[in-house]
Amino acid sequence: MSLLFSSYTLNSPRGPLELANRIVVAPMCQYSASNGEATDWHLMHWGNLLNSGAALFMIEATGVTAEGRITPACLGLWDDRTEAALKDKLSRARKLAPATPVFIQLAHAGRKASSATPWDGGQLLAADQGGWEMLAPSAIPQLEGERLPHELSKAELAQMITDFVTAAKRADRIGVDGIELHGAHGYLLHQFLSPIANQRQDEYGGSFENRIRFPLELFAAVRAAYSGVLGIRISASDWIEGGWTPQETADFAKQLKPLGCNFVHISSGGISPKQKIALGPRYQVPFAKIVKEQSGLPTMTVGLITDPHEAEAILQDGDADLIAMARAFLYKPRWGWEAAAALDGTVIANERYWRCLPREAQAVFGGVKVGQR
Helix, strand or coil, X not given: CCCCCCCEEECCCCCCEEECCCEEECCCCCCCCECXXXXXXXXXXXXXXXXXXXXXXXXXXXXXXXXXXXXXXXXXXXXXHHHXXXXXXXXXXXXXXXXXXXXXXXXXXXXXXXXXXXXXXXCECCHHHCCCCCEECCCCCCCCCCCCCEECCHHHHHHHHHHHHHHHHHHHHHCCCEEEEEECCCCHHHHHHCCCCCCCCCCCCCCHHHHCHHHHXXXXXXXXXXXXXXXXXXXXXXXXXXXXCHHHXXXXXXXXXXXXXXXXXXXXXXXXXXXXXXXXCCCCHHHHHHHHHHHCCCEEEECCCCCHHHHHHHHHCCCCCEEEECHHHHHCCCHHHHHHHHHCCEECCCHHHHHHCCCCCEEEECCEEEECC
């Protein structure tokens, strides 16, 4: 019996959410929104990946405020207009695909906001280029020579929590099945965790206990307002001397657990251009293993996992509970089907596509063994 194609349950105050398998489409920024609003690109993109065979699809990093976006083209959920656009595109995409749970990743880019899209260089935008003031735990830029971000006051921290809570309520109205808070890749919550970006002199900076204080306060506030599945993505290592560490990640996860955290999604990096990441297959899996073993929380691993047998081995070894993939699904949007054929698994797929399998392949779609005759 393949573990990758076994079911898994995520629990929340609202009740259990059963996933048909252990495959997750991780959040991927599309930089295709119009003033924060989801567009037809999202309709196409979401509909495509909801037909992937994965048991869970996560919507990209979604700004809880306009200034919280990475770029002017990033998705948002901060007012009635952005809420209506997201609801429209998501509901239409879901009607075109098998029933699949959908989570949304709520985010604030912090000092990495006000940037150009990746294909336009990704650099900080000046005001006359459509840029805006960035917010951060400390007035330290992401890159040397960039203009300084604004250091958040305590009153502004309280408002930031309100912004996340309001966005969570909007997400709930839209009908998502869960929320992931973005605490990774050098964005705002990660900036508070890391001593590289957080050099505050008050109770929100300095020691480990102080650096995790604001992310914990924010998580607790969202948990109080939202009863569905709630988790967080964390960069487990800054990959730089003196930065955030895997052990701190595990200790942070242990603090999240009693607050009602339902899962952790373990990635790494993003806080500094000086990072030295040891890239390779399964390179982030050891981080997930540490967090899973020490916190006991349901744990997703992600990063350069592309082969079905490799994903299966990670689960068989007990290193993670769920396998998340991002760019692998952009390259192979039906990766879940390919994995099902390789591991004799079952996926739910639109019957319109059943005839597409290569003649030498077969898979089980919704309980029906399918192959070319």
